[in-house]
Amino acid sequence: MNKRALVYLGLASATLAGAYLYVQSLPTENAHAPAAQGDAAQALESLSIIDGSLTTGSYSATVRQGQRIQFLVHSNQTDSLIVEGLDARVPLPGNQTTLVSIAANAPGTHAIELDISGTTIGSIEVTP
Numbered sequence: 001m002n003k004r005a006l007v008y009l010g011l012a013s014a015t016l017a018g019a020y021l022y023v024q025s026l027p028t029e030n031a032h033a034p035a036a037q038g039d040a041a042q043a044l045e046s047l048s049i050i051d052g053s054l055t056t057g058s059y060s061a062t063v064r065q066g067q068r069i070q071f072l073v074h075s076n077q078t079d080s081l082i083v084e085g086l087d088a089r090v091p092l093p094g095n096q097t098t099l100v101s102i103a104a105n106a107p108g109t110h111a112i113e114l115d116i117s118g119t120t121i122g123s124i125e126v127t128p
Contacts, residue, residue, distance in 0.1 A: 044070060045059055046071070048075075049073065049076070050075075052119055064127055066103075072100070076095055078094040079115055080092060081115070086124070086126075107127060
């Protein structure tokens, strides 16, 4: 490999590492999804999971039955997100950010958990 290619590879790696650290340092707050008119209530909150533990605030949303909930989850390890009662299972590939989109089709309060670690990361309340 020549020196120029190594320099470009190093610069690209440093740029990507800096961008990743910047995104991870952005503050997040607990948010309740607003009751929207129409088919979807969206709160694109971003959650971060490191080694099976939630490092950001937990996710909480209240929506009407039939709406869709969406949020982002970044996990450094491969896992799955499960929402009992809503029959939702979303794979979370390691070191990637995943858009979670869940149909709120059953009334009640539903816990959001990680499959492998069993960590509860939030809840969804679905009202009729």
